[in-house]
Amino acid sequence: MIKAVRGTRDLLPPETALWNFVEKTVRDVFRAYNFHEIRTPIFEETQLFARSVGEETDIVSKEMFTWEDHARAQSEKGQSLTLRPENTAGVVRAYIEHKLEQRGLNKLYYIGPQFRRERPQKGRYRQFYQIGAEVIGPASAGSESPARDAEILELLTTLLDRLGIKNWNLELNSVGCANDRVAYNEALRKALEPVAANMCADCQRRAVTNPLRVFDCKVPADQPIIETLPRIGEFLDEPCRQHFEQVQTILKSVGVDFQINSRLVRGLDYYTRTAFEFTHGALGAQNAILGGGRYDGLSESLGGPAAPGIGFAIGEDRLVLALQESANAVQIKPDVYIAPLGAGMNSEAAKLARELRRQDLVVEMGDESFRLKKSFETATKLGARLILIVGENEIKANAFALKNLDTGKQTSVPRAELASKIQVSA
Numbered sequence: 562m563i564k565a566v567r568g569t570r571d572l573l574p575p576e577t578a579l580w581n582f583v584e585k586t587v588r589d590v591f592r593a594y595n596f597h598e599i600r601t602p603i604f605e606e607t608q609l610f611a612r613s614v615g616e617e618t619d620i621v622s623k624e625m626f627t628w629e630d631h632a633r634a635q636s637e638k639g640q641s642l643t644l645r646p647e648n649t650a651g652v653v654r655a656y657i658e659h660k661l662e663q664r665g666l667n668k669l670y671y672i673g674p675q676f677r678r679e680r681p682q683k684g685r686y687r688q689f690y691q692i693g694a695e696v697i698g699p700a701s702a703g704s705e706s707p708a709r710d711a712e713i714l715e716l717l718t719t720l721l722d723r724l725g726i727k728n729w730n731l732e733l734n735s736v737g738c739a740n741d742r743v744a745y746n747e748a749l750r751k752a753l754e755p756v757a758a759n760m761c762a763d764c765q766r767r768a769v770t771n772p773l774r775v776f777d778c779k780v781p782a783d784q785p786i787i788e789t790l791p792r793i794g795e796f797l798d799e800p801c802r803q804h805f806e807q808v809q810t811i812l813k814s815v816g817v818d819f820q821i822n823s824r825l826v827r828g829l830d831y832y833t834r835t836a837f838e839f840t841h842g843a844l845g846a847q848n849a850i851l852g853g854g855r856y857d858g859l860s861e862s863l864g865g866p867a868a869p870g871i872g873f874a875i876g877e878d879r880l881v882l883a884l885q886e887s888a889n890a891v892q893i894k895p896d897v898y899i900a901p902l903g904a905g906m907n908s909e910a911a912k913l914a915r916e917l918r919r920q921d922l923v924v925e926m927g928d929e930s931f932r933l934k935k936s937f938e939t940a941t942k943l944g945a946r947l948i949l950i951v952g953e954n955e956i957k958a959n960a961f962a963l964k965n966l967d968t969g970k971q972t973s974v975p976r977a978e979l980a981s982k983i984q985v986s987a
């Protein structure tokens with residue numbers, strides 16, 4: 562038997578109703594903040610991720626689904642392609658390709674699958690879904706302002722509130738800019754020199770190639786060593802320090818709670834200045850529900866114009882998990898179940914169903930071969946509270962038997978009054 566590939570999964574009803582609820586709520590919130598949707602391809606040239614996410618990151622060094630795509634015609638050339646492991650790189654590529662700087666400040670959001678070859682476990686999949694947003698544009702359009710950072714963070718708290726997710730925790734840090742990074746990397750390298758030999762193989766490599774990535778290490782034995790390393794906060798230059806101060810001031814004035822986590826550097830190379838993560842208590846080991854930050858140099862490093870930006874990505878799978886922990890599942894039930902009774906009644910039932918559905922009712926139908934008892938059982942199983950009987954007599958009278966399965970009460974309702982009657986009783 563062929564099964565879904567390890568790390569991928571099918572989303573089945575009724576869980577998909579929860580996904581739809583999440584996506585609808587998210588779109589409503591984005592609208593209030595004047596964000597607009599962008600959709601980019603699910604695969605890109607491999608180089609895009611190598612140059613943005615960073616060669617030394619776990620994502621690029623071991624988690625990407627990459628293949629050599631052979632030329633199909635002489636006019637084409639073969640190229641290395643990769644299923645997107647995240648969507649910021651794709652959005653910035655599109656920003657450059659379509660000259661979106663001409664639009665001033667772009668406030669974009671996306672919802673879609675991402676792919677990483679990680680070890681699957683609860684809350685961690687190889688195909689997972691992200692809901693993300695990017696605010697990007699020329700500095701003259703205000704893209705660099707700490708007001709953007711604060712707006713993004715405040716939006717996220719509104720979003721979590723609207724979804725009914727409680728017990729989240731916002732962790733905040735500033736990872737500085739390219740200037741600070743030179744001095745900091747130097748200090749880290751020095752501090753790591755005498756201790757790296759006692760660390761895991763990954764850290765030994767990172768200590769030389771990209772010391773910042775040591776903070777991504779999850780190996781328990783390495784943690785006490787990592788605790789002793791210098792913190793980026795001590796290396797921020799004056800503009801970066803002030804930027805971070807202002808983000809915090811606005812957050813306090815709008816009443817958004819946060820904690821400074823000076824170890825938070827995020828696992829991707831493109832971040833500058835503000836970096837953040839929201840964690841959630843109910844999620845266990847994979848407790849990061851979303852993450853993001855500023856990436857002021859990303860566009861330029863991909864050959865584009867200067868375009869400061871800030872964004873986030875929410876793990877939709879984990880968001881749904883957190884919702885399942887804290888709320889009752891949303892389930893859509895039919896408002897009415899139509900039971901066609903006897904030969905020829907399927908077409909009459911279909912006509913009625915069409916009328917009622919056009920008035921926004923959720924309608925399910927049986928089959929004229931069903932005995933009434935079977936229709937009742939099916940309606941009950943589906944959670945419908947009303948059953949509408951369509952037989953010869955009803956058609957002649959143009960009035961239908963509507964039975965309430967909870968109370969057992971049955972009334973005859975003229976065709977023209979059916980929709981309103983169902984609406985009030987369902």
Ligand code: AMP
Pocket residue numbers: 647677679684685686687688689690691828849850851852853874875876877878879
């Ligand atoms: P990142 O791009 O790594 O910062 O991820 C942003 C968010 O996506 C994380 O906070 C998680 O909620 C989610 N996420 C990342 N990787 C996975 C995965 N393999 N499975 C499920 N969710 C993930």
